């Protein structure tokens with residue numbers, strides 16, 4: 001282990017220094033007393049924000065898994081700002097953490113800070129979202145969902161649901177512009193519907209993965225179009241907002257407008273059961289245990305796969321097992 005300091009913040013380092021002064025113990029001696037554990041790995045984790053129940057579930061999953069795995073976690077929340085994420089990564093480098101994991105808010109703009117991590121010899125894992133770089137040596141691996149497949153699942157449901165339709169008008173509320181889930185969920189969806197000219201995407205607007213913006217986007221779309229057949233929304237938070245807008249416009253979600261959403265929060269599954277959502281494409285935020293396993297391997301100098309994917313499915317109005325689903329946990 002490179003580090004010789006205890007958890008989370010400078011304050012803790014100051015406390016440790018005081019303890020050394022007061023007791024005359026070195027950190028190693030304190031280890032033996034069980035105060036700190038030098039065998040633990042120190043993982044710097046930069047979360048991108050708190051924009052959705054998905055994100056809160058993801059943060060909790062990482063924090064709980066770190067505790068279970070005995071991994072010391074330095075956690076930073078960037079509140080949707082890339083500059084804050086870059087700052088957090090710099091602070092992890094300064095602390096000489098063993099491994100850096102981060103969920104990149106957008107794909108571009110990471111090369112400089114990741115060069116610094118590489119120079120410091122700290123392996124970097126991207127979690128949940130991906131980065132775009134010409135230099136693949138800047139990160140060791142990715143762990144999270146296959147967003148292309150999520151988009152394809154959304155498209156396949158639309159094909160199934162609209163099998164007898166002659167003409168289908170679709171609106172899309174997408175996630176944060178230039179983020180991986182936004183790009184790939186859009187691409188996978190289009191891939192499945194391509195070549196079938198019954199399907200028209202009237203418009204695609206970004207709701208930034210936020211419930212409030214999802215509602216605003218849907219209000220806008222409803223004011224421009226009176227013939228929307230399908231809403232494809234890139235996350236449940238925006239879908240919940242959009243449903244409010246649909247109901248306020250006097251329409252019935254799930255009937256007047258077919259709704260396809262991604263994530264699988266408990267709230268969305270409940271609305272699927274209530275008939276207000278037609279298809280929920282699962283994207284699990286519960287990847288904490290996988291992150292800890294990979295971080296431990298990296299800290300031990302072992303190699304890891306370039307991509308580690310979570311297992312996912314979709315839930316639709318055609319499923320017969322909806323009542324027996326266990327609680328979602330996010």
Ligand code: GYE
Nearest residue numbers: 051052054128181209235
């Ligand atoms: O779908 C959304 C969250 O990056 C997969 O981010 C994640 C997305 C998730 O805000 O709810």
